Amino acid sequence: MTIRAAVTAVTCAAALLVSGCGPDQSKDGDVNAHFAELLRRPDIERVQADYLAMVERIQSGLVREIGIEPFPDDGDEPVSGSACPGEFSAVPEAEVRRYRFGASPTPIDDDTWPRALRLVGDLAAERGFDRQDVVVDRPGDHEVAFRDRYGAELIFGTAENTVVSLSTGCHLTREAHERGTPAPEEPLY
Amino acid sequence: MVAFGDVRRWRPEPLDEAEQQLKSRCERLLALADEFADMAIPESWTGPAADAAGARRTRLTDRMERLVAGTSAARTALMNAADAVIGLRHAVTEAVELASANGFALAEDGTVRDAAPPRAVPAGQVDEVQRERQRLRAELVDRVEQIIRRADDIDSDLATVLDRVANGDVGDGGATTLSAAAEAGATQVSLSITEPPAGKGTPGDNAGWWDSLSKTEQRWVIRQHPEWIGNRDGVPFAARDEANRARLVTEKARLQEEARRLRADLDDNVFGGLFTNADARLDQVEEKLEAIRAIERTLTRPGERQLVLFDTTPERAEAAIATGNVDTADHVAVFTPGLTSNVPDSMAKYDSAMDQLQHRATDELKRYGDGGSVATVTWIGYQAPQNTLGSYLGDDSVLFDDAARAGAEKLTPFLQGIDTARDADAHLTALGHSYGSTTTGFALQQNTGVDDAVFFGSPGIGTGRIEDLAVPDGHATYIEAKNDVVGDLGAFGIDPSHLDGMRHAESGEARHPEDGRVLAGVTGHSAYLDDGSTSQYNMSVIVGGMPDRVVQGENRGIGDIGSWPIPGTY
Numbered sequence: 237m238t239i240r241a242a243v244t245a246v247t248c249a250a251a252l253l254v255s256g257c258g259p260d261q262s263k264d265g266d267v268n269a270h271f272a273e274l275l276r277r278p279d280i281e282r283v284q285a286d287y288l289a290m291v292e293r294i295q296s297g298l299v300r301e302i303g304i305e306p307f308p309d310d311g312d313e314p315v316s317g318s319a320c321p322g323e324f325s326a327v328p329e330a331e332v333r334r335y336r337f338g339a340s341p342t343p344i345d346d347d348t349w350p351r352a353l354r355l356v357g358d359l360a361a362e363r364g365f366d367r368q369d370v371v372v373d374r375p376g377d378h379e380v381a382f383r384d385r386y387g388a389e390l391i392f393g394t395a396e397n398t399v400v401s402l403s404t405g406c407h408l409t410r411e412a413h414e415r416g417t418p419a420p421e422e423p424l425y
Numbered sequence: 426m427v428a429f430g431d432v433r434r435w436r437p438e439p440l441d442e443a444e445q446q447l448k449s450r451c452e453r454l455l456a457l458a459d460e461f462a463d464m465a466i467p468e469s470w471t472g473p474a475a476d477a478a479g480a481r482r483t484r485l486t487d488r489m490e491r492l493v494a495g496t497s498a499a500r501t502a503l504m505n506a507a508d509a510v511i512g513l514r515h516a517v518t519e520a521v522e523l524a525s526a527n528g529f530a531l532a533e534d535g536t537v538r539d540a541a542p543p544r545a546v547p548a549g550q551v552d553e554v555q556r557e558r559q560r561l562r563a564e565l566v567d568r569v570e571q572i573i574r575r576a577d578d579i580d581s582d583l584a585t586v587l588d589r590v591a592n593g594d595v596g597d598g599g600a601t602t603l604s605a606a607a608e609a610g611a612t613q614v615s616l617s618i619t620e621p622p623a624g625k626g627t628p629g630d631n632a633g634w635w636d637s638l639s640k641t642e643q644r645w646v647i648r649q650h651p652e653w654i655g656n657r658d659g660v661p662f663a664a665r666d667e668a669n670r671a672r673l674v675t676e677k678a679r680l681q682e683e684a685r686r687l688r689a690d691l692d693d694n695v696f697g698g699l700f701t702n703a704d705a706r707l708d709q710v711e712e713k714l715e716a717i718r719a720i721e722r723t724l725t726r727p728g729e730r731q732l733v734l735f736d737t738t739p740e741r742a743e744a745a746i747a748t749g750n751v752d753t754a755d756h757v758a759v760f761t762p763g764l765t766s767n768v769p770d771s772m773a774k775y776d777s778a779m780d781q782l783q784h785r786a787t788d789e790l791k792r793y794g795d796g797g798s799v800a801t802v803t804w805i806g807y808q809a810p811q812n813t814l815g816s817y818l819g820d821d822s823v824l825f826d827d828a829a830r831a832g833a834e835k836l837t838p839f840l841q842g843i844d845t846a847r848d849a850d851a852h853l854t855a856l857g858h859s860y861g862s863t864t865t866g867f868a869l870q871q872n873t874g875v876d877d878a879v880f881f882g883s884p885g886i887g888t889g890r891i892e893d894l895a896v897p898d899g900h901a902t903y904i905e906a907k908n909d910v911v912g913d914l915g916a917f918g919i920d921p922s923h924l925d926g927m928r929h930a931e932s933g934e935a936r937h938p939e940d941g942r943v944l945a946g947v948t949g950h951s952a953y954l955d956d957g958s959t960s961q962y963n964m965s966v967i968v969g970g971m972p973d974r975v976v977q978g979e980n981r982g983i984g985d986i987g988s989w990p991i992p993g994t995y
Contacts, residue, residue: 245562310796316728316748316784318777321956325774328722332777336785339791372940379942395792403784424714425681425688 267326271418272325274406276384279332279413283404284315286389290363291337291400294356294392302352304342304398320406329412329419333404339397349378349394356392356400357382365390427576429569430533433517435576440507441722445498451496451607458603490597494610495590502586505616509579512639513572516924519636521569527561535569537562553897560872564845567629568636575619575637582616589614612962618642628838628845630658647671656734658842662751665729670724676737677717684710709740716742716768723776734806734839741808744768745839748780749800756786756954757843757851758968761836763859763882764823766809775803785956785965791858794971795853801968806839807832810860823860826867826887826917833867833887840873852876852970858953863887863917869894869901876900877967879930881953881960882909885917889990891926899928902967904960906932907980909950913988920988930963931978945975 246277258273278286295307317333325329357380365382372379372393379393387405412419451542466479522529539562546554588594598609618638622630635654638646643664646653651668654660687707691697697704723746724730734745751757760782762775779801787797808831810816810823822993844850854877857865866886869878870893878896880886881904888894894901903921905912913920920955921927932953934946944959953960959976966974 316780317726318748318780319723319726321772321774321777321781325777333724333727334780336784336787340794371942372937374940376813377940379940391788393792397791397796399788401784401788401789401791403781424718425684425710 243333258363267418270324270327270330271408271412271415274327274330274408275413275416277405277407279316279410280333280404280407281410283386283407284333286363287390287402287404288335290365291335291390291402294359294400297355297359298340298344298352298400301342301355302344302348304340304344307340307400308338310336310338310405324406327408327418328405329409332406335402337402339399341397343346343376343396344378344394344398346375346378346384348414353380353392356380360390376389427573427580428533429531429573432513432572432576435510435512435513437507437519440503440510444507445501447500447503451493451500454493454496455603455607457489461560465851474499487597490600490603490606491593491595493603493606494597494600494613495593495595497607497610498595498614499587499590502583502614502616503612506579506583507749508639508641511573513575513579513637513644515639516568516572516575516633516636520565520633522571523561523568524565527558529562529565531569532566535573536898537565537569541866549898556872556895557874559873560841560844563627564632567627568633569636571622571630571633572637575634578619586614586616618645618904621657625838626657626659628659628842631657631842632845633659635660635664656736658838659845660842661846662731662733662747665733669732669735672735673717673720676735677714679715680710680714680737684714708897708968712767712769713737713742715746716772718770719769720744720746721770723979726776726780728780733802734804736806739808741811742768743806743808743835744772745802745806746772746776747800747802748776748783749798749799751802751843751851752847753798754800754851755795755797756790756799756854756969757802758782758786758799758854758856758964759804759836759840759843760856761804761807761832761858761861761865762809763857763861763863764810765812766805766861767811768805771805772803775805775954779803781956782954782961782965782968785961786969789966789971789974790969793974794969797969799968801815804836804839806835807864809864825862825955827919829860829863829887830867832864833871836864836868837871837873840868840875841871844874850874854879854968856964856968857882857886858882859911859950860884862921869896871895875961877970877972878902879904879967880921881914881932881964881965882906882950883921884911884914885919885920886924887918889919889924891924898926900931900972901926902928902963902975904930904953904963905985906947906949906953906960907982908948911950913982913985915988915990919990920985922979923988923990928975929977929979930960930967931976931980932958932960932963933978933980935959935976935978937974937976939974 243380245395298304315333315335317327317331320330320332360382364384367383369381371381377395382390391401393399433757464482466475530538530540532538543554595610595613597606600606600609621634646666647667651671655665655669655672687703690703729749731747731751733747736743760779783799783801790797808821808828810821810828843853853875855865855875856879859882862883863885864879867874872895875896877900879902905922935944944962945957947953947958947960949954955961963975
């Protein structure tokens with residue numbers, strides 16, 4: 237073994253010990269504890285219905301009150317989902333979902349932006365998105381992120397276009413939520 | 426052998442016309458069925474004359490039935506040939522359009538000529554343009570080869586059937602009526618479907634072959650031979666996905682059966698697997714079944730997923746899953762993970778990270794870019810080193826670059842197959858983390874069509890010279906986080922932090938120089954893809970083709986001083 241190879245071996249082993257090079261840190265985590273925590277949250281179908289209703293009100297409110305053009309259906313698959321990142325990744329029946337909405341081709345001008353932001357903020361707050369972080373705020377370019385207690389993120393921004401985008405926090409599937417306990421692992425064969 | 430110039434002139438219409446003529450004659454023959462029935466010998470007529478008349482009628486009927494069967498066979502063959510020629514014309518059109526759109530010409534004998542190379546290429550893009558033309562030329566040569574191969578096949582198959590008909594070798598299958606004879610004739614002939622190119626084929630070979638098949642033939646291949654195309658680079662990804670999903674079911678059943686048999690063998694043997702190695706084999710089979718479970722779970726998540734690679738033949742199963750549509754997305758990114766990555770343990774996490782990256786890139790494109798679509802691929806298509814003693818000492822050891830080189834041999838055609846399979850090139854980005862960046866680095870030393878490369882937390886990209894990477898100048902980016910010791914190893918080529926010509930993107934907490942957004946910093950080796958991080962943001966804008974939005978910066982630490990390459994040693 238060369239010195240370089242030895243150094244590589246030691247470094248990789250150290251990196252794995254310190255931070256985990258791979259993705260399986262939580263493989264053996266306490267699935268039951270995480271499941272129980274997620275059980276206290278609404279299931280993914282319920283939050284999806286709530287969030288989508290909120291986005292629809294936001295979009296129609298912006299069109300009606302601010303006067304921008306409607307948000308078109310851009311033809312893409314509107315929703316995607318995946319396993320939860322981080323601590324909940326050990327729960328296979330947990331999911332985050334991300335939504336794509338068409339962008340309104342009308343930018344919101346700087347003078348109108350505060351009114352539009354108030355409108356969106358009020359509608360978002362009604363659904364629990366009570367944390368508001370300014371991401372970008374400069375002439376002709378604004379973006380604000382609203383978050384709820386489950387880690388969902390609603391983005392509202394305007395630059396070339398006006399966009400609304402959404403991702404959920406981590407939630408159990410409806411089936412898992414109704415069952416109330418982790419599904420028994422099916423035998424491999 | 427058929428000449429390419431002739432094939433260009435092939436049309437399905439004459440075959441259709443011939444088929445219609447045969448159809449009308451066949452119908453006339455079938456209409457005689459009643460007359461034949463009327464020719465039956467009356468029961469009251471007996472004796473030698475009646476016997477002779479009956480025998481004569483039987484001979485005549487048999488001849489008619491064979492004639493109808495032969496006509497029907499010829500009709501079927503002509504219909505199949507017309508359908509095949511439609512597919513072939515599609516392949517010809519694809520090749521001709523690809524050639525003319527890029528200044529190439531296809532001669533009558535099939536040779537590819539660089540007829541109109543671009544002029545006034547900016548000095549900084551000469552290499553890139555040259556690479557692109559080499560790639561296109563090779564693809565055109567392969568496509569023409571496959572067109573001629575398919576044309577020969579159609580020609581030979583049709584000639585064989587027509588010869589059989591002419592020689593009276595098409596039987597009536599014992600039919601007793603003319604319509605039954607027609608059915609028997611139709612079922613006796615079928616034009617073969619040209620098998621895929623031998624071995625793995627080049628992406629150009631595979632694309633040329635696939636395009637030369639008619640839609641009906643393509644459907645037949647997906648249903649009957651999914652193993653032909655599931656991992657065949659150059660075939661469209663929607664077809665590969667469909668084939669691989671079918672293979673997932675059959676492979677699962679096969680592996681379950683094998684696992685049960687191995688378990689039974691072990692249970693029946695007092696020595697267990699001591700002398701048979703059945704226990705080691707069972708471990709491997711179980712790992713593959715775990716991989717299938719992880720794939721199934723990922724594919725059932727909401728949204729568009731494509732299973733674009735699925736292989737259970739290596740020691741550990743290999744797979745690649747796309748979020749989005751690789752055939753049509755404007756921007757495609759392929760992510761190769763490194764040490765410890767494997768399908769059972771890694772697919773869910775990396776698929777989640779790629780789904781999130783796609784979401785971020787799409788958002789940025791909507792606000793600042795062209796609103797284009799994005800697809801991301803988690804590519805676990807090689808035997809990545811594992812954190813086990815066996816792996817450290819084995820062929821896939823992280824200590825050496827053999828596994829990366831072997832992985833690059835698979836990653837290279839996969840990347841090449843993306844543009845080759847599509848109607849229009851994608852903006853293609855290769856992402857490589859840790860040992861996966863070494864694999865990516867080796868792959869990008871080939872002509873892959875990759876437009877942007879992002880290496881992060883890299884122990885080296887397999888070279889000490891940026892010129893070795895076949896990506897456009899200024900489009901190779903390195904990201905290294907604070908306290909990432911792997912990034913300072915410089916084990917495979919020099920530490921990329923010191924590569925001249927490499928662009929460096931920030932990973933620490935940063936305020937965007939243009940729009941002022943604050944991005945979260947990451948440290949260590951494994952957080953580069955964290956949502957909301959500077960490193961993830963930088964990857965998202967590169968994937969979305971917005972390099973101007975990258976937050977540039979380096980996080981050089983003491984490790985980078987130690988990894989400074991000594992001139993003349995690399």
